[in-house]
Amino acid sequence: MTPRILALGIVAAAGATAQEAGPPASAPRRFRLDPTNMPAYTLPDPLKFADGAPVATAEDWIARRRGEVLELFREHVYGRIPAAAQRPLEWKLVAERPVPALRATWRRIELTARHGERALMFPVSLFTPEGEGPVPLVVLICNRPTVPLDADRPVDEEFWAVAEILRRGYATAAYYAGDVDPDRADGFAQGVRGLFADGEPKPDDWGTLAAWAWAASRVVDVLAGLPAIDGRRMAIVGHSRGGKTALWAAAQDERFALACVNESGCGGANILRRRFEGRETVEIINRGFPHWFNANFKKYANREDDLPVDHHMLVALVAPRWVHVGSAEDDIWADPRGEFLGVWHAGPVYRLLGRAGLPSSEMPPIGEVMRGDGLAYHIRAGPHNLTLEDWRAYLDTAAIVFQEESRAR
Numbered sequence: 001m002t003p004r005i006l007a008l009g010i011v012a013a014a015g016a017t018a019q020e021a022g023p024p025a026s027a028p029r030r031f032r033l034d035p036t037n038m039p040a041y042t043l044p045d046p047l048k049f050a051d052g053a054p055v056a057t058a059e060d061w062i063a064r065r066r067g068e069v070l071e072l073f074r075e076h077v078y079g080r081i082p083a084a085a086q087r088p089l090e091w092k093l094v095a096e097r098p099v100p101a102l103r104a105t106w107r108r109i110e111l112t113a114r115h116g117e118r119a120l121m122f123p124v125s126l127f128t129p130e131g132e133g134p135v136p137l138v139v140l141i142c143n144r145p146t147v148p149l150d151a152d153r154p155v156d157e158e159f160w161a162v163a164e165i166l167r168r169g170y171a172t173a174a175y176y177a178g179d180v181d182p183d184r185a186d187g188f189a190q191g192v193r194g195l196f197a198d199g200e201p202k203p204d205d206w207g208t209l210a211a212w213a214w215a216a217s218r219v220v221d222v223l224a225g226l227p228a229i230d231g232r233r234m235a236i237v238g239h240s241r242g243g244k245t246a247l248w249a250a251a252q253d254e255r256f257a258l259a260c261v262n263e264s265g266c267g268g269a270n271i272l273r274r275r276f277e278g279r280e281t282v283e284i285i286n287r288g289f290p291h292w293f294n295a296n297f298k299k300y301a302n303r304e305d306d307l308p309v310d311h312h313m314l315v316a317l318v319a320p321r322w323v324h325v326g327s328a329e330d331d332i333w334a335d336p337r338g339e340f341l342g343v344w345h346a347g348p349v350y351r352l353l354g355r356a357g358l359p360s361s362e363m364p365p366i367g368e369v370m371r372g373d374g375l376a377y378h379i380r381a382g383p384h385n386l387t388l389e390d391w392r393a394y395l396d397t398a399a400i401v402f403q404e405e406s407r408a409r
């Protein structure tokens, strides 16, 4: 080595040392997780029919493949809704009053499902902004019974950002998931699945997440018909088990122009085939929450590769409507990178339908939103929760979606 080259080598080494001392404060921070021993996997191709033929055109997807994929999720994951539950519900307005502090009107509406002699009622809480309607609607599937929904108690802006939503000119509604179907393994008889049960249980009968998603559709049956609400501009939002539900609801119900899917993890937006220590797997989720999915799903414990679907296909079912998935840096249980990949790998279906999807296969820095065309993703610092920071990211996407919907008229 000549002295000159040696000198250059020293400079390069010194540069590396300076970098190792830590990036400058302004450098974006990125999510880092290197799961060890994660088996290699191959994702099922959403753009192949079950018989292996290619899905070549938008028409192929819309008319045939979308229905095929929906049925696969019903059969193997979430379960089927009984025919008797497919009707709109009875409803009545039971309370209505102004909330001056929020410059809004609050209403409580009760929905009642009937089957034979039996009935089940669940209430919905609705805030509409003062002024001229109709306005867009943001529906929250509330999986925390401790979060206040009625106007009698101050709103919790972290879990249901009512004031922020109203400030942006939208209406917002929420219902407790547990009022529809209890969030307990032994709650079947008290919920809507028990109400509509006829005969022997079947392996593809609906689980609790499907029941909660069914309720989201029954809620918009009613709310989209109110003069205050613009039924063509509706978003569905859910966190964690509610996020899994929001994605399944939007996959099935095309009235939702946008699904905001917060930290939904296993059975939500993440890729099930990414098995590693520290995240929730099919085996773990079925053990902890046997009521959430149908009986068939139990067969896939530690056999994820045998599933004919993975959850990029669930995101793709919403196409060309919008999906925005959010992760939290510390929420390894939900596998943030797997959630990002669930969105990224839905891209080919979006592109077939004329939308670009996400702009990059690299996750955005912590605290930033990656917003493409039809798909959006963010990861924020901190633990598993639905926060005002998440809401702001979702509502910025909603502004774009609702604007697109108004232009389309």
Ligand code: GTR
Residues within 6 Å of the ligand: 143, 239, 240, 241, 242, 264, 265, 266, 280, 285, 288
């Ligand atoms: C966890 C569960 C997750 C997620 C979460 C939640 O215990 O393992 O799948 O749904 O609960 O809903 O907060």
